[in-house]
Amino acid sequence: MRVLVIGGDATGMSSASQLKRRLGEAVDITVLNDQRWTSYSACGIPYWVAGEVAGGPESLVARSPEKHRDNGLDVRVGVRATVINPHQKQVSAVEIADSATSMSFDYDHLIVATGAGPLQPPIPGIDLPGVLRTHTLDDGLIAIDALEQMPRTAVVVGAGFIGVEMAEACVQRGLETVVLDLAPEPMAVIDTDMGALITESMKRHGVTFKGQEPATEFIAGPDGRVSGVRTANGTYPADIVFLGLGVRPRTELAVAAGLPVGRSGGIQIDDHCRVQGYENIWAGGDCVENHHRVSGEPAYIPLGTHANKHGRVIGLNLSGEDAVFPGIVGTAITKFMSTEIARVGLTEQQAERLDRNVATATISTTTKAGYFSDSESMHVKIVVDRDDGRVLGGQIVGGVSAGKRIDSAATAVWNSMTASEVLDLDLSYAPPFSGVWDPFQIAARRVLGKLD
Amino acid sequence: MRVLVIGGDATGMSSASQLKRRLGEAVDITVLNDQRWTSYSACGIPYWVAGEVAGGPESLVARSPEKHRDNGLDVRVGVRATVINPHQKQVSAVEIADSATSMSFDYDHLIVATGAGPLQPPIPGIDLPGVLRTHTLDDGLIAIDALEQMPRTAVVVGAGFIGVEMAEACVQRGLETVVLDLAPEPMAVIDTDMGALITESMKRHGVTFKGQEPATEFIAGPDGRVSGVRTANGTYPADIVFLGLGVRPRTELAVAAGLPVGRSGGIQIDDHCRVQGYENIWAGGDCVENHHRVSGEPAYIPLGTHANKHGRVIGLNLSGEDAVFPGIVGTAITKFMSTEIARVGLTEQQAERLDRNVATATISTTTKAGYFSDSESMHVKIVVDRDDGRVLGGQIVGGVSAGKRIDSAATAVWNSMTASEVLDLDLSYAPPFSGVWDPFQIAARRVLGKLD
Structure with missing residues (x-):
């Protein structure tokens, strides 16, 4: 069996590794990777750029191309797939370094794991030197290089996951930082009332958040590098700019080949991670949409956790097992300095857009029993369907150890x-960890009072 | 309606408060409390004794007798119930300060919330001055007083929750500390292989753990105070001794009145927290046994979380609602210094005693992505029923933030x-919080490999 994989990160390499481990010589696996790195933690890049990870880019690499080759995988780095031909079961590709060298690969099964790319709206000046991305390890190297030029001021454009994490990196690097976003508060994946707590945390750390104030232009200084960011309200000085405007699935190849793409923009797969309508084409990771178990609708939520699970499921199915990926519930976590931010399911705003009849409660408590001098504040919001009392979602913003508690909510929502x-x-309690009623249960109790 | 409550802590006061809030003038509630404090965090005592809580005993009091009286509850402190007469619906009592003053109280409904008392085996010398308990606030005051005499050496007898927490308190207080236990490793509520990790942590903090070496005698010094603890292997110097030998339900009153008590020693209640066979007697908290949802059997696991839930359920039922307490899954957490310890469900050893056919896996990972310099080690054990693949239990021993992750396991077991x-x-992931596969999921994956 010949298996061809396009993409050398989470889904691509974990499906390939799983399959090789199970089938050994019975399968030939070729991986086409348009980067020089494989299997790395893209989520770690903000922390590496912040200086919190010792070592170079290889610190974030879980398994290098050489290691994968040692395991029997034919990994081609610096190779870009250009055409998928599902009828001929063939993929064309070129060497990135020498686009004259075209190649073609026949396959019995194809795994599309092309990932996501950063959104790059046509804002004037967005390609100026000093306007930085943190999507790939190579982006990270460029960012670290730019930080070594001793910038003094930074503007972070966009306050989603990457934006918030890069704002933290800027604080860690001692930069005077402004964060701009279209939305009124950071982290549009949580409700505005919870997002306001992040704005407060930013203020405490000297970061200025400007909501409903998108960047309209990047301005060049005399040296041709970025020197400022313009908005409707004025211009912010910026020796360096980090873009965090979100990502979009990389589906150009899939679309050109006629593979189905949903309204979310992601490739449509079935619950076995097979591309819908194709017996021998599989897809997973940041280029696909997932079944959201709470909304019941497809959702584009690209995360390393899903990508690794997709890879496992694809590898198992190709090796003859019957493995299913039963969907997601929209769990996510990040932090800004010591403020942890986590969410699951639907926010109030999302639930209302879906015409759900919801009740919500937001409570404030502490991460430890209140009588500990180092207990920190913790805010929990719960969103419940009035019709059947089911928990649709939860959000947490709070001090150290608050965030990971979203997992019990996620398991409840699941x-x-x-x-x-x-x-x-029956949730765990001891005074160094919580009050006697778990914060999520306090929120549940509060919202129950509103359902009567 | 006249409601009489015996016991002024979690179950007693939360049921009384709940009921008063809902029924107001329609109910007369009297609470007999043999202590002078109400509604306090007994779980906080080790941390208060350790010096980690600012202030006196009132810091641990959630609501004082005066506050409860302001809310319309007739709280009698320093009053001990002596006889329950279910037929006459009457309870006799005495003032502790003056046992000549006998009283009697008629009731329509009785709530038995007598709690637990420390186990006190007949070890010679156990009543010597300097041999200390930490069960009540008054115990805590005596312990703090003893610590102010500048002891140098401490022996902690018993290495369960209280023993481990008091070992931490001794380290915080700068004492040279030995911990003795009958079992081979600390924390018999987790498996021995996991308990060994606590012994290692104790060693790192200079605490000597001696397993399978119970105390056989407490030795008095020339001043009549404890000066050492004898075991089969020798004598350990002890300026101070803390007992952590476990607790037993305080059921003398209930037993004398003919109320049903199970093999676990706890009062038997139904799923509405009614004493089995009695329409108008309710019980909850540390004096009852609970339905364990995993073993299917009654279990005596006294915890503040259950006690508060019992109180809520009793209060709701007495006010005309239909509230159920659906049981427990044996979730618990504590810590020794920076080593967090948590468990849920059945251990391997418990499951084997119940003749379950189990598979287990124990994995070691880190609390953050491995490339963070401050990520700490974290060990997770999972216990699964081979017959149906269900998770019977989980255990965690690990660094800061490891412990509370037991709650997602608890929700899964539930x-x-x-x-x-x-x-x-779909569990949360970002590099400062976890690897891309959640530790509990790594353990699940490992054990699945053993089920095939």
Whole structure:
């Protein structure tokens, strides 16, 4: 069996590795990778750029192309797939360094793991030197190089996950920092009332957040490098700019080949990670859309966790198992300095857009029993469907150790528990970890009072 | 309606408060409390004794007798119930300060919330001055007083929750500390292989743990105070001794009145927290046994979380609602210094005693992505039923932020999830919080490999 993989990161390499481990000599696996790195933690780039990770880019690499080759995978780095031909079961490609060298690969099974790319709206000046991305390890190298020029001021454009993480990196690097976003508060994946807590945290760390104030132009200084960012309200000085405007699935190849793409922009796969309508084409990771178990609709939520699970499922299915990826519930976490931010399911705003009849409660408590001098504040929001009492989502913004508690909420949402059932859960308690009622249960209790 | 409550802590006061809030003038509630404090965090005592809580005992009091009285509850402190007469619906009591003053109280409904008391085996010398308990606030005051005499050496007898927490308190207080236990490793509520990690942590903090070496005698010094602890292997010097030998339900009153008590020693209640066979007697908290949802059997696991839930359920039921306490899954957490310890469900050893056919996996990972210089080690054990793949239990021993992750395992166990379903869960990931596969999912994946 010949298996061809396009993309050498989470889904691509984990499906390939899984399959090789299970089938050995019975399978020939070729991986086409348009980068020089494989299997790296893109999520780690902001922390590496911040200076929190010792070592060079290889610190973020879980497994290098050489290691993968040692395991029997034919990994081609610096090779870009150009055409997928599903009828001839063939993929054309070129060497990036020498685009005259075209190649073609026949396959029995194809795995499309082309990932995502940063959104890059046509803002004037967006290609100026000093306007930086942190999407790939090579981006990270450029950013670290730019930081070594001793910039003094930074503007972060966009306040989603990457924007918030890069704002932290700027603080760690001692930069005077302004964060701009179209939305009124950071992190549009949580509700505005919870996002306001992040704005407060930014203020405490000297970062200026400007909501509803998108960047309209990047201005060049006399040396041709970026020197400022213009908005409707004025111009912010910027020796360096980090873009965090979100990502889009890289689906050009798939679209050109006629593979189905959903309204979310991601490739449509079935619950076995097979591209819908294609027996021998599989896809996963940041280029696909997922089944959202709460909304019941497809959602584009690109995350390393899903990408690795997709890879495992594809590898198992290709090796003859019957493995299913049963969907997602929209769990995510990040932090800004010591403020942890986590969410699951639907926000109030999302639920209302889906015409759900919701009740919500937001509570403030502490990360430890209140009598500990180092207990920190912690805010929890719960979103419940009034019709059946089910928990649709939860959000946490709070101090150290607050964030990871979203996982019990995620497990509750995954199991379609009601707020009343959440209140019954046997969750852990000792004074250094929580009050006697878990914060999520306090929120459940509060919202139950509104359902009567 | 006249409601009489015996016991002024979690179950007693939360049921009384709940009921008063809902029924107001329609209910007369009297609470008999043999202590002078109400509604306090007994779990906080080790941390208060350690010096980690600012202020006196009132810091641990959530609501004082005066506050409860302001809310319309007739709280009698320093009053001990002596006889329950279910037929006459009457309770006799005495003032502790003056046992000649006998009283009697008629009730329509009785709430038995007598709590637990420390186990006190007949070890010679156990009543010597300097042999200390930390069960009540008054115990804590005595302990703090003893610590102010500048002891140099401490022996902690018993290495369960209280023993481990008091070992931490001794380290915080700068004492040279030995911990003795009958079991081979600390924390018999986790498996021995996991307990060994706590012994290592104790060693790192200069605490000597001696397993399978119970105390056989407490030796008095020339001043009549404790000066050492004898075991089969020798004598350990001890300016101070802390007992952590476990607790037993305080059921003398209940037993004398003929109320049903299970093999675990706790009062038997139904799923509405009614004492089995009694329409108008309710019980909850540390004096009852609970339905364990994993073993299917009654279990005596006294915890503040259950006690508060019992109180809520009793209060709701007495006010005309239909509230249920659906049982427990044995979730618990504590820590020794920076080593967090958590568990849920059945251990391997417990499951084997119940003749379950189990598979287990223990994995070691880190609390953050491995490339963070401050990521700490984290060990997770999973116990799975080979017959149906269900997760029976989980255990965590690890660095800061490891422990509270037991809650997602607890929610999974609560929902009877299989290891395969756990692997599908959408749990949160970002490099400062975890590797891309959640530790619990790594363990699930490992154990799945053993089920094939």
